[in-house]
Amino acid sequence: MRQSAEVVLRLQVRNHPGVMSHVCGLFARRAFNVEGILCLPVGDATRSTILLLVHDDDRLDQMILQLRKLEDVLEINRAHDAREAFATVRPFLQ
Amino acid sequence: MKRTTGAELIVRLLERQGVTAIAGIPGGCNLPLYDALRASSIRHVLARHEQGAGFIAQGMARVTGQPAVCLGTSGPGATNLLTAIADAKLDSIPLVAITGQVPRAMIGTDAFQEIDTYGLTVPITKHNFLVRSAGELLEVVPEAFRIAASGRPGPVVIDVPKDVQNEGILIDGLPLPGRPDPLPLPRAEDVARAAAMIDAAERPVLLVGAGVIAAGACAALRCIVDKAALPSAATLLGLGALPYDHPRFLGMVGMHAARSTNLALEECDLLVGLGVRFDDRAIGKAAEFCPDARIIHVDIDASELGKIKEPTLAMRADVGATLRALAAAVAPATRPAWNRRIARLRAEHPLVMRAADDPLDPYGIIRHTAAMLSPDAIVTTDVGQHQMWAAQAFPCTRPRQWLTSGGLGTMGFGLPAAIGAALAAPGRTVVCFSGDGSLLMNLQELATAVEENVDVKIVLLNNAHLGLVRQHQELFFGGRYHASRFRTEPDFAAIARGFGARAWDLGDAADPRSTLARALAAPGPVLVNVPIDAAENVYPMVAPGGANREMIGGELHAAER
Ligand SMILES: Cc1ncc(C[n+]2csc(CCOP(=O)(O)OP(=O)(O)O)c2C)c(N)n1
Numbered sequence: 304m305r306q307s308a309e310v311v312l313r314l315q316v317r318n319h320p321g322v323m324s325h326v327c328g329l330f331a332r333r334a335f336n337v338e339g340i341l342c343l344p345v346g347d348a349t350r351s352t353i354l355l356l357v358h359d360d361d362r363l364d365q366m367i368l369q370l371r372k373l374e375d376v377l378e379i380n381r382a383h384d385a386r387e388a389f390a391t392v393r394p395f396l397q
Numbered sequence: 398m399k400r401t402t403g404a405e406l407i408v409r410l411l412e413r414q415g416v417t418a419i420a421g422i423p424g425g426c427n428l429p430l431y432d433a434l435r436a437s438s439i440r441h442v443l444a445r446h447e448q449g450a451g452f453i454a455q456g457m458a459r460v461t462g463q464p465a466v467c468l469g470t471s472g473p474g475a476t477n478l479l480t481a482i483a484d485a486k487l488d489s490i491p492l493v494a495i496t497g498q499v500p501r502a503m504i505g506t507d508a509f510q511e512i513d514t515y516g517l518t519v520p521i522t523k524h525n526f527l528v529r530s531a532g533e534l535l536e537v538v539p540e541a542f543r544i545a546a547s548g549r550p551g552p553v554v555i556d557v558p559k560d561v562q563n564e565g566i567l568i569d570g571l572p573l574p575g576r577p578d579p580l581p582l583p584r585a586e587d588v589a590r591a592a593a594m595i596d597a598a599e600r601p602v603l604l605v606g607a608g609v610i611a612a613g614a615c616a617a618l619r620c621i622v623d624k625a626a627l628p629s630a631a632t633l634l635g636l637g638a639l640p641y642d643h644p645r646f647l648g649m650v651g652m653h654a655a656r657s658t659n660l661a662l663e664e665c666d667l668l669v670g671l672g673v674r675f676d677d678r679a680i681g682k683a684a685e686f687c688p689d690a691r692i693i694h695v696d697i698d699a700s701e702l703g704k705i706k707e708p709t710l711a712m713r714a715d716v717g718a719t720l721r722a723l724a725a726a727v728a729p730a731t732r733p734a735w736n737r738r739i740a741r742l743r744a745e746h747p748l749v750m751r752a753a754d755d756p757l758d759p760y761g762i763i764r765h766t767a768a769m770l771s772p773d774a775i776v777t778t779d780v781g782q783h784q785m786w787a788a789q790a791f792p793c794t795r796p797r798q799w800l801t802s803g804g805l806g807t808m809g810f811g812l813p814a815a816i817g818a819a820l821a822a823p824g825r826t827v828v829c830f831s832g833d834g835s836l837l838m839n840l841q842e843l844a845t846a847v848e849e850n851v852d853v854k855i856v857l858l859n860n861a862h863l864g865l866v867r868q869h870q871e872l873f874f875g876g877r878y879h880a881s882r883f884r885t886e887p888d889f890a891a892i893a894r895g896f897g898a899r900a901w902d903l904g905d906a907a908d909p910r911s912t913l914a915r916a917l918a919a920p921g922p923v924l925v926n927v928p929i930d931a932a933e934n935v936y937p938m939v940a941p942g943g944a945n946r947e948m949i950g951g952e953l954h955a956a957e958r
Contacts, residue, residue: 321515321527328519368700374524374544 309338310359311389312367313382317375318344318351325373326353335366339389350377354385398569403531404433404562407495410538412437414574416466418820420444420453424470425510426497429562431468442820442849445841447474449813451481452839455490456817459800460775462611464491464545465817471497472510475556476517480807482552483521487804488634489607491550493541494518500560501529514556523551531564539575547578549698550611580612580715581697583722587712591669591693591719592726594710595625598667598691600735603627604650604679607634607803608672608696610796614717615639618671621724626732627669628739630658632679634803635672637793647739648748651679652939653785656746656952659937659945661739662687670694672716675705676804681945695719748789749936749953756909759783759858762927763790765910766828766856769917775800775818775827779811779835781865783858785935787830809838812855816842819851826852826917833859833883843896846922854917855893855924860931861886868934872949873941882931893924904928 316322323342330337339356357363370379401409407430411419420442423431434441444450447469457465469478475496485492499508515527524544526537534557541553595601609618615638622629622645630647631638639646647658659681662668668690673679680686683705694701694708695716702711712719752758756765763786776791777800778784784801793799800818802810815829836857846853867881890900899919903926906912916925937951 321519321525324516324519332520365700365704372523372698372700 308359309356310363311382311385312355312357312370313380313385314353314355314370314376315378316351316353317377318349319375322351322375325375326370329369329373330366333362333366333369335362341388341392354382354388356389398567400565400567402429402433402562403534403557403564403566404429406531406534406566406568407538407557407562408433408437408439409571410534411439411466413571414539414542415463418442418457419466419468420450420817421468422447422450422470422474423468424474424497426471426499426559427468427474427495427557427562428497429559430495430497430557442816442845444813445844446839447477448480448809449839449842449845451478451492451494452484452810452813453817453820453842453845454492455481455485456777456800456814457821458485458490458492458817459814460797460818460821462491462613462797464493464542466493466495469494469496470510471499471514472512475512475514479517479521480805482518482554484802484805484807484810485552486521486523488802489550489611490552491545492552493545493555494552495555495557497562498527498556498558501558502560504558514554518554521552522554525554525556527556528558528561531561531566534561535568535572539572541575543575543577546576548580549608580718581713583695583712583714583719587710588719588722588726591710591712592723594667594691594693595627595669595723596728596730600665600738601627601667601669602647602662602665603629603669603671604662604673605629605631605635605638605671606673607632608716609635609638609720610672612672612697612715612717614672614720615796617717617720617724619643621720621727624724625727625730626736628661628736630654630662632673632676632803633788633801636788637796637799640794641792649788651681651945653789653935653937654945655743655748655789656937656948657739657742659939659948660742660746663946664738665690668692670696670708671720672696674701680705681939681943685944685946745953747953749951749957750790753790756913757903757927757929759786759929759933760790762856762858762913762929763787763830765913766917767792769914770826770828773825774798775822775825777801777811777815777818777827777829779829779831780806780808781832781835781863782860782868782933782935783830783832783864785865786858789935808835811835812839812846812853813842815853815855816846816849816851819853820849826854828854828856828917831855831857832864833857833861833889834863836889840892843893843898843922843924847897850921852920853922855922857889857924857926858929859889859926860929860933862931864931864933865935867931868938871934872938889924889926898922898924900924900926902926
């Protein structure tokens with residue numbers, strides 16, 4: 304497997320108790336490590352935004368296609384601008 | 398405004414979806430739903446194990462193409478359903494499983510018969526719901542049917558806490574039934590490019606999968622196959638998309654294909670994958686499958702395109718619309734050289750069925766049974782050697798005639814699926830080819846079959862072994878047999894009679910042919926025990942992980958040519 308840079312995925316999801324297990328379960332089943340997760344409700348809290356920090360390896364395109372199939376995932380894109388979100392929270396986690 | 402309860406609401410919404418029969422088992426946490434079902438026009442089929450209920454519903458769904466429904470209670474009811482749900486996921490079958498759950502206030506307390514059905518079903522469903530109020534049902538039930546039937550079909554679970562079923566609610570109308578989403582159409586430029594690739598190919602082959610049947614695209618498939626003289630192979634789940642005797646049909650591809658089929662694919666210069674997912678049992682070692690071919694891959698599920706084989710042209714679209722457009726766009730052709738080459742491969746490397754006249758031979762019993770059935774009969778199988786022999790030898794003529802567990806390969810599928818098929822297609826005989834290992838996995842459903850008096854004929858290829866396991870141990874484990882032979886042999890005919898079914902044993906029959914004919918013509922559920930030589934293997938065989946060109950056995954000897 305190609306050793307690779309990290310990328311951030313931004314997911315718009317329905318906000319309910321099961322959505323995290325759908326998203327994280329997908330990564331776990333395909334043995335794809337998630338390096339970092341940030342999640343907050345947006346707007347009227349019927350939706351959330353999830354930022355996932357992941358390695359950009361050969362399987363990432365397939366992961367994105369699989370994520371798109373999840374009913375609770377409304378939108379997904381690569382978010383180059385969101386890298387610093389993880390830098391900002393890092394002090395709180397160390 | 399009308400006053401109702403969550404349970405009544407579920408039943409009304411199911412009726413509006415057009416559901417006419419449901420299979421399930423009641424228990425503490427779905428009793429309100431069962432109480433509401435009493436007053437419904439929906440026929441309830443009481444299974445004897447929830448896995449049976451799940452496969453009965455699958456049988457209905459596989460025959461009709463419409464979502465079918467199964468019910469289970471919380472805890473063990475839900476866990477027993479899991480195998481049938483997972484099976485539906487891997488074979489893309491529209492299934493809606495409704496489970497009872499402990500009351501909301503008790504969720505997370507390890508209450509009696511509490512299990513995390515939602516969590517357990519995340520990886521084996523297309524989508525799942527834990528319903529948190531009766532009002533949510535107005536959205537969730539139609540959504541479940543929409544999701545199950547849209548695009549690539551699949552199973553959906555609706556987990557409903559008991560107090561939500563009992564909850565009173567005022568409603569001022571019911572939502573529209575959930576219907577499948579509109580289908581994605583192929584892009585005109587892709588159709589043009591695909592047609593040009595097909596026209597330019599010297600040695601094209603179509604690979605037809607379950608997606609073609611799910612899309613109702615078999616007429617369009619025939620159109621293009623005939624117009625452009627395209628040799629076509631099918632996956633295990635694509636059988637029936639073309640009739641077995643169509644001159645361009647090559648049979649099943651893969652681990653137990655005829656040699657000529659795998660060899661034709663080996664030689665092709667263009668492979669057109671239609672509603673297929675390039676499963677390893679079909680394509681063998683992926684890197685060595687169709688080594689010289691450019692690939693066109695058409696599928697409605699974008700994540701299948703490029704997952705295993707990188708296509709030259711990927712088309713994410715409804716395969717029906719795509720085939721109709723392609724059939725119009727390709728040039729008429731006869732491909733004399735390639736079809737002559739195929740004919741030669743088929744003459745030199747056919748599927749060898751030596752003793753097919755003998756009703757106690759594996760191929761023989763399948764051929765004899767097929768010859769005695771009316772052409773509108775439906776076939777189900779269990780999993781093992783008998784399944785592969787049936788896939789090789791049963792003359793399928795129609796889509797949705799052949800029901801088998803492909804992706805999950807679930808022993809125990811055959812009998813309950815046959816019951817579901819018979820319920821969904823009254824007036825048609827359903828034959829279930831089973832093995833003595835598989836049949837025991839859902840044998841209890843014989844009681845259901847007798848109770849519903851369905852026209853199900855179990856043809857049991859009894860080798861007193863887990864035959865396919867024995868075959869793997871013989872071929873790949875140096876003949877070190879372990880745990881593949883049964884040391885006790887149940888009297889299956891007596892057992893079937895004990896359930897109230899009719900039964901015959903071809904082992905005792907003076908004239909097995911006429912006994913078989915009598916058994917298949919008898920009304921209601923029937924079991925026919927057929928003793929089979931335990932040393933029989935399914936050939937040819939590609940070793941797991943091997944390339945499809947490297948087949949073991951099944952050669953035609955020079956003297957037979
Ligand atoms: C539920 C389940 N357990 C185990 C297996 C593994 N398995 C595949 S084929 C087979 C043997 C099947 O035996 P039988 O039904 O008698 O059919 P035969 O191969 O003898 O025709 C087994 C154990 C399986 N496919 N499904």
